[in-house]
Amino acid sequence: MKPAFNERIAGALEYRRQHDLxxxxxxxxxxxxxxxxxxxxxxxxxxxxxxxGLGRDKQLLEAWQHGLSLYGCGSGASPLVTGYSSAHADLESALCDWLGFERAILFSSGFSANQALIFGLLEKGDLLVQDKLNHASLMEAGLLSAADMKRFRHNDVQHLSSFLGKASNTLVMTEGVFSMDGDTAPLVDIQSACLDRAWLAVDDAHGIGVLGSDGRGSCDEAGIRPEILVVTFGKAFGLSGAAILCSQECGDYLTQFAKHHVYSTTIPPSQAYVLTHAIGMIQTQxxxxxxxxxxxxxxxxxxxxxxxxxxxxxxxxxxxxxxxxxxxxxxxxxxxxxxxxxxxxxxxxxxxxxxxxxxxxxxxxxxxxxxxxxxxxxxxxxxx
The missing domain is CATH 3.90.1150.10 (Aspartate Aminotransferase, domain 1)
Incomplete structure (x- = not known):
């Protein structure tokens, strides 16, 4: 029997059209x-x-053009082969100094960073607890990872707490700002619930640059520091890419085991150069x-x-x-x-x-x- 892909595709597309989706x-x-x-x-x-409003800022355009003149167009390889340059190291250092972490690991997109984090960190028997409204990249990674995944009602810390203490290695994952509702997570209460029972990871794609002192994001605004922070460069930075910020040891671990990092061509060094420039603009403007x-x-x-x-x-x-x-x-x-x-x-x-x-x-x-x-x-x- 031949695969019925044509029938499946046609049916799915027709359903979407009929339901205005x-x-x-x-x-x-x-x-x-x-x-x-x-x-x-x-x-x-x-x-x-x-x-x-940085996406078409003339100062940022000039910085990228200068980065191209210094480093060329592409990186040419993964970061563990020959793709890692001084521009990448400078960007990681600037992120750590700004946001207060020991390590920063670069990715081509927020989707890749979130999946790399969950696939790389979690194993069978671990527990992943996510806000029900987390981004699709986080939900898909949770469903496909070896860990057990539970979802708590949106911003409901009491419901979150009911899942904690059931596995020795537990990761709680929330967004800082939720992309479709524009609301913020109760990060102080979530961190308190996690204390000594789980690591907290925050995806701050929509908070970084906008909230907090000098644009440090949702966690700075709330006065907390999670074990892991994911920031993306495709929103307030006006560019693209992402980074995971964490401890030195966790960063060393992800560098070894996060496949999206190990096996992907790293972002162009010219892009890393202009992103470092963007950090300075976000901090001071x-x-x-x-x-x-x-x-x-x-x-x-x-x-x-x-x-x-x-x-x-x-x-x-x-x-x-x-x-x-x-x-x-x-x-x-x-x-x-x-x-x-x-x-x-x-x-x-x-x-x-x-x-x-x-x-x-x-x-x-x-x-x-x-x-x-x-x-x-x-x-x-x-x-x-």
Whole structure:
């Protein structure tokens, strides 16, 4: 019997289309710091994770060009062969000095870093306890790892505690800022629950650069230091890649056993060079975080009394609409007004919680945020 891949593929795609869940990649052109172009039309982009507006910053562009002149385009090998350079070492050192850890290990993406951590650290008989709303990279790694995995109700420390003490090696994993809801984890209480019973690992992809003193992230904001911190460079850094920060001994262990690190070509040294430059900008350019706070205040003042508004202390502002069709329709109405806001649907979020995922960046103006808020209000008042 021939494999029935064609039938499976066709059925799965048709199901997605019929339930307004189909996804597609769109070819977009970035015009400036806050605007994009699609099929000849211009939009203000409220779906970017470039929270600090560094992605098109001229200073950062010049730093990358200089890195290219120094190191060339690629690294040419994995870090344990010939791919590791002084630029990579400098980036790791800058991360450790900034965030207060002994070791930093670089990866090409946050997805790779999260999977490398769980696959590399956990063995059969270990226990992984995750927040129910953790990122897909963490959930998939947990399901595929040799460890037992339990999920606790979102931000429910009491439920988390009920799983602890059942295995000698337990890893608790949470995000610092949750990407679809924009809320933050109760890190102080989670760390207290883990004390002497588990290691705590925090994925701070959406908190690093935005929260904390000089942008040190969610853990700094909460006044804690987990055993392991994962940071990614594709959001507030305006670039790409990721790092795991940990103790010297844990770093040595992951260097030996984290396959995503051992067997992947390392990020280009020019990229490591510009990332080190980005750290300096994040640390010193506090006006970017101040601008975000100002824009969040504008958005909240306009929409806080509207059904669907969710109050957050982060640049991620979900606007809950319920079913997928309504979210798509609402998103399209906003596009007609020149506003690009992605509709997020299941399975990315729970059934009946489809939403607009509004993200604010330091490149937006107050006028643009007011225009977005007014357009949302207008469509709500029309009954959409």
């Amino acid at each position: 189909a996804r597609e990649s769109k070819i977009l052109t970035s015009l400036d710091e806050a605007c994009i172009e699609f099929e000849g039309s211009r939009y203000v982009n409220f779906s970017s994770n470039d929270y600090l 506090n006006w970017r975080r101040e601008k975000l706070a100002e824009l969040q205040g504008v958005y909240q003042s306009k929409l806080s009394q509207v059904n669907g508004f969710v109050d957050t202390t982060t640049p991620i502002k979900p606007f809950i609409l319920g079913d997928s069709e309504r979210a798509l329709t609402f998103s399209n109405y906003l596009k007609a007004s020149g506003l690009w806001v992605a509709a997020i649907r299941p399975p990315t979020v729970a059934t009946n919680s489809a939403r607009l995922r509004v993200t604010l960046t330091a490149n937006h103006t107050k006028e643009q945020v007011v225009n977005l808020s007014d357009a949302i209000l207008e469509n709500i008042n029309k009954g959409y």
